[in-house]
Amino acid sequence: MLALQMPALARRAAPRQVMGEQIQVLTEVLRDDVNLAVWQRQLPVQVADFASQVLIQGEPLAESMVLELSSADAEPDLGGLVASYSDVPGQGAFLADVAWLVRAYACLLDATRIGLRLRAMEKAMCPRFHVDHVPLRLITCFAGAGSQWLPEGAMARAQLGGAAAEPEPGASIETIGTGHVALVKGEKWVGNEGRGLIHRSPQPAAGERRLLLTLDWMA
Numbered sequence: 001m002l003a004l005q006m007p008a009l010a011r012r013a014a015p016r017q018v019m020g021e022q023i024q025v026l027t028e029v030l031r032d033d034v035n036l037a038v039w040q041r042q043l044p045v046q047v048a049d050f051a052s053q054v055l056i057q058g059e060p061l062a063e064s065m066v067l068e069l070s071s072a073d074a075e076p077d078l079g080g081l082v083a084s085y086s087d088v089p090g091q092g093a094f095l096a097d098v099a100w101l102v103r104a105y106a107c108l109l110d111a112t113r114i115g116l117r118l119r120a121m122e123k124a125m126c127p128r129f130h131v132d133h134v135p136l137r138l139i140t141c142f143a144g145a146g147s148q149w150l151p152e153g154a155m156a157r158a159q160l161g162g163a164a165a166e167p168e169p170g171a172s173i174e175t176i177g178t179g180h181v182a183l184v185k186g187e188k189w190v191g192n193e194g195r196g197l198i199h200r201s202p203q204p205a206a207g208e209r210r211l212l213l214t215l216d217w218m219a
Contacts, residue, residue, distance in 0.1 A: 014152040015185075015195045017174075026108065026183055029136065035185040035197045036149065043142065043179030047097045050090030051142035054082070054120065055209045061120035066218065068113055072106040075099065081118065094142075098213065101181065105138050105215050108183075113219035121201075122209045129167070130160055131196030132186035135217050139182045144210030146176035149184075149199035160198065175202070 017036035018028045029037035054061065067076045076099050085091055098118075106114060121144075129150060139147055154171035167173065176182045187196040204210055 015192075015197070017149070017151065017197070023104070026104070026181065029183040029185060030108075032191055035192060035195055037183045038176060039181040040177060041179060041181060044093060044097065046090040046093035047142065048179065050085075050088055050094040051211045053088045053090070054085055055143050055211055057085075057088075058209075059084075059120075061118065061211075063119075064115070064117045066113065066115055067102060069106055069111070072110045072112060073103060074106075076102040076106075076114075078102075081116075101138065101140065101213070102215060105183075105217075109136065109217050111217045111219065113217075115216040115218050117212075117214045117216075119212050120209050121212060122204060127201060127203060128161055129155060129165055129198050129200045131157075131198055132184060133188055133196075134186040135189045137184045137186060138213075138215035139176065139184055140180065140213050141176070141178050142211040142213065143178065144208060144212075145202040145204055146178055146180060147182070147199050148202050149174050149176065149197055152198075155198055157194065157198070 013033050015035040016033055018025055018034055019038040019040055021040050023039050023041070026037050026039050028034050063081060065081070069076060078095055078099055081095060081098065082091060102114060102116070105111065141147065150167055150171060150173060155165070155167045159165040184197045184199065185192050187193055
C-alpha cells in the first residue's frame with residue numbers, strides 16, 4: 001500500500017518593502033507581506049528650516065507624550081511640544097506637520113491612543129540591527145540622517161541584537177531619507193511574528209545631530 005503523503009505547506013513569501021512619492025503608499029503596510037512602507041515626501045521648507053535651527057542651538061531635546069484622541073480623526077493636543085522654541089521661525093508649521101502626521105497615522109489604524117516621542121540625538125540610539133517589539137511604528141527624521149534597514153535575507157534573524165551581529169558580506173544597507181515618513185511593522189503586529197523589519201539608528205558624523213519623531217499605536 002502506498003503511504004499517504006500530506007501536501008507540502010506553501011512557504012510564506014519573504015516580507016517586502018514598498019516606497020513611493022504619494023501618501024497612498026503608506027496603506028500598503030496593511031498588507032500581510034509588507035513590513036515597511038515609506039512615503040518619500042519632500043519636507044516643507046518651513047518645517048525643514050525649523051528642524052535645522054533646533055539642532056543648531058545644540059540644546060538637549062527629548063520630549064514624549066501620550067495623545068488621547070476622542071476619535072481617529074480628532075485634532076491632537078500637542079500643547080507643550082517644542083514650547084521652548086517658540087521664538088524660532090517655523091514652529092507653527094512644524095507643529096502643524098506633526099499634528100497632520102498624528103491624524104494620518106491614527107486614521108490608518110483607527111487608533112485613539114498614540115505615544116509620541118521627539119528627540120534630538122547626536123549618537124545612535126539603537127546602533128545594532130534589531131526588530132521593534134511593537135505593532136506598527138511611524139518614524140520620520142526631520143533633520144540629519146534617517147534610519148537604516150535591511151532587505152529580508154541580508155542578515156540571519158538569530159543574530160539580531162548580538163554584539164558581533166552584522167549583515168551578510170555585500171548586503172545592501174538601505175536608508176530612509178530625511179523627511180520621508182516610514183511605517184515600520186514590528187513583531188507584535190498580528191501575523192508578523194518573526195517578520196519585523198530589521199533596522200538600526202545611524203551613527204551621525206562628528207558634530208552632527210538628528211531630529212527624530214516616532215509614533216506608536218497604543219490603543
